[in-house]
Amino acid sequence: MANIVFNVAKGRVVELYARVKNNDPSTSAIVLIPIETSGLQADAVLVDLDTVAAVLAGATNEQATMDRKVLTNTELASVPAPDDGNDRYDVSLPNVTWTAADGNAISKILVAYDPDATSPVDANMIPLTLFDAVATPDGNDLQLTTGVFFRAS
Numbered sequence: 208m209a210n211i212v213f214n215v216a217k218g219r220v221v222e223l224y225a226r227v228k229n230n231d232p233s234t235s236a237i238v239l240i241p242i243e244t245s246g247l248q249a250d251a252v253l254v255d256l257d258t259v260a261a262v263l264a265g266a267t268n269e270q271a272t273m274d275r276k277v278l279t280n281t282e283l284a285s286v287p288a289p290d291d292g293n294d295r296y297d298v299s300l301p302n303v304t305w306t307a308a309d310g311n312a313i314s315k316i317l318v319a320y321d322p323d324a325t326s327p328v329d330a331n332m333i334p335l336t337l338f339d340a341v342a343t344p345d346g347n348d349l350q351l352t353t354g355v356f357f358r359a360s
Contacts, residue, residue, distance in 0.1 A: 210338040211250045212357065215257040216320075220335050220357040223320040224298050225286045227279065236324035237278040238332065239303060239351070241270040241340070242315040253337060259319050260329035269317075272310025273344060276303050277324050295360035303351040308344035316340040318356050 212220065227235045240259065246266040256262045263269055282301055289296045300318070320333045336356050342349055 210336065211254050212336050213256065213334040214254055216333060216335040218359075219333075221286070221296055221298055221359070223333065223335065224283065224357075227320070228283045228286050230280045232322065234323045234325045235279075236321045237283065237300075237335075238319045238321050238324070238327070239276040239278065239300070240317040240319060241273045241275075241305070241313045242317055242337070243268040243270045244312040244314040244341075247314055250337070256334060258330050259317070259332035259334055262317060262334055263329060268311075270311055270313045270344075273305045273308050273313070273349070276305070277321070277327075278303070279324070293360075295358055297355045298357040299353055300351065300356045302353050305344070305349040305351075307346055308342075308349035309346050310344050312341075312343040314339065314341050316351065 227237050246268045248265050248267045253262060284299060284301060287298060315337050317334060318336045320335055321327055322331060338356060
C-alpha cells in the first residue's frame with residue numbers, strides 16, 4: 208500500500224484546500240476519515256473512485272468509532288505558495304488529535320473535500336488523498352502530526 212491522490216482530485220487539491228481556507232463557500236471543509244485495516248481495497252481500485260460514498264461502498268470500511276475530523280478555514284494553515292526552488296507544490300494538514308481513540312485498527316486516512324459540512328453527504332464529498340496512517344486505537348489519544356498530505360511535482 209502507498210499514498211494516493213484520487214484521479215478525480217488530480218490537479219484540484221490545492222484549489223479545493225484554498226476554497227475551504229478562503230471560506231468559499233462558508234460551509235466547506237476538509238474532512239479526515241480514518242480507514243480500517245480490515246477490508247481495505249487496493250490503491251489501484253480506490254484511486255478511480257469519485258466520491259467518499261463510492262470509496263466506502265466496497266469492502267473498504269470507515270473506522271467509525273474514532274469519528275471524522277472536520278477542518279474548517281480556522282484550522283487550516285494559509286494556502287502555501289509553490290516551492291519554486293524544488294519545482295513542486297506541497298499542502299499540509301495541521302496537528303489533529305482523536306481523543307480517547309478506540310475501535311478497530313486503521314491503515315489509512317482519507318482526506319476529502321466537503322462543500323457543505325453543515326449537512327455532510329458522502330455522495331457529495333470529493334476524495335482528495337489517501338495516506339498511510341497505521342495505528343491500533345487503544346483508548347489513548349491518537350495524534351496526526353502536521354505534515355504534507357499532497358505534493359504536486
